[in-house]
Amino acid sequence: MPVKAVVFDYGKVISFAPDHGVMDEIAAMAGVKREILEPVVWKMRGEYDRGTCSGPQYYGKVLQSLGVNADETTLNKINEIDMHSWKRINPGTLKLMEDLKKAGYKIAILSNMPYDFLSWAREAIPVFSLPHVGIFSCEVKAIKPEEAIYRKLLSELGCKSGETVFFDDILVNVEKAKELKINAFLWQNPEIAKIQLAGLGVTV
Incomplete structure (x- = not known):
């Protein structure tokens, strides 16, 4: 089943981790x-x-x-x-998202995120205007790894599980996505993500 959408967590995937x-x-x-x-x-x-x-x-x-x-x-x-502390964007991840979007793939953010940060970030951080779909826990009243938030993602994307790739830095969130037949990977860095995507026929 060809990939149609690539989904990224925000914290420690799109953004860098906070300074120690x-x-x-x-x-x-x-x-x-x-x-x-x-x-x-x-x-x-x-x-x-x-x-x-x-x-x-x-x-x-x-x-x-x-x-x-x-x-x-x-x-x-x-x-x-x-x-x-969560506002520093990983430029490698940003470029990957931009390249995927230019190549015709749907891009989404799926993140556990509170209202305080989300309302501020939508105004202050340009990456939030990039994805086609943004699913945020505070707005859907469900948090990863609860099944409901993944179902909401797929519904908004209009994609089947097998047509969707998801990157997250927390293993239990990845495991739940895999349970739902989503192509999910534990995030390491943008370079490894490109290799993993290429394994699914996605090249940018």
């Missing part, structure tokens, strides 16, 4: 050790990505679970630092 110092800065502002804070940040992130709370509310809940009551100014600043 970002979490240190957030931890210092919160008055909590990084090794204590970071696991809780990721454990509780799902509902933030689902769109059930704002960034400051999310960080407020994270810190409260650790016995810290931060003021509104601190929570807003922490949220701002978090959002800006």
Whole structure:
């Protein structure tokens, strides 16, 4: 079955990972050790990505679970630092997306992403105007690896699973896509992605 669409996760695929110092800065502002804070940040992130709370509310809940009551100014600043840490775009991924689009393939972003970042990024980061389809967890109220978000993607693309390729940096998200017969790969870098795509008959 020929490939018609190529889908990219955002964080650590289209964008670079945040600098290592970002979490240190957030931890210092919160008055909590990084090794204590970071696991809780990721454990509780799902509902933030689902769109059930704002960034400051999310960080407020994270810190409260650790016995810290931060003021509104601190929570807003922490949220701002978090959002800006995800804005650095990988130029290799961007070029791959542009080349695929020029070659006639449908391009999509499928990402767990909160309202705070998405509303800002659509205005500030040009890559968000590139894809034909953007499926974001906060808007569909489902997060990867839940089946519903993949079904929504395929519906919006108008493609079958076997006609779709998906790249993500988190193994469980890739495994769920494969379970649904989507051609899915664990992201390494743009060069390896081109090789993987070529194996499916996609050359750019």
